[in-house]
Amino acid sequence: MSFEPGDISLIRFPRADLRKGKYRPVLLLSKLPGPFDDWLICAITSQLRHEVKEWDERIERADDDFKRSGLKILSIIRIGKLATVEERVLVPTCKINR
Numbered sequence: 001m002s003f004e005p006g007d008i009s010l011i012r013f014p015r016a017d018l019r020k021g022k023y024r025p026v027l028l029l030s031k032l033p034g035p036f037d038d039w040l041i042c043a044i045t046s047q048l049r050h051e052v053k054e055w056d057e058r059i060e061r062a063d064d065d066f067k068r069s070g071l072k073i074l075s076i077i078r079i080g081k082l083a084t085v086e087e088r089v090l091v092p093t094c095k096i097n098r
Contacts, residue, residue: 003039003090007097008069010091011041025093027077030086039090043081044071048094051076 003009007028012021026045036051044059051058057077059066070093 001088003028003031003061003092006058008044008071008093009041010093011089021089024094026083029082029089037087038084039058039087040087041082041083043078044075046071046073046075048074048076052078052080055079070096 005028008025009028010023011026012023017070026041027044029040029042032040052073056079059069059077061070061074
């Protein structure tokens with residue numbers, strides 16, 4: 001499966017304390033240059049209490065891409081929760097940009 005920036009995927013998003021995390025939606029930001037199949041990703045959460053005003057981005061039902069996102073409820077793109085992962089750990093879910 002090929003991925004593109006803007007796609008939403010599921011991964012076991014690593015916790016800050018490096019304990020194994022649960023499957024969470026992530027936004028694919030960019031495939032990293034170089035010989036490896038690594039992606040820069042950003043966490044998505046429905047836990048609104050974690051929103052950092054003027055930093056994180058809300059994804060609301062009224063947004064054009066909400067229905068295609070596969071998300072069920074209002075969610076937040078957590079700009080401060082970035083990670084680099086191998087492409088092989090990405091679970092395809094939605095193609096937003098197509």
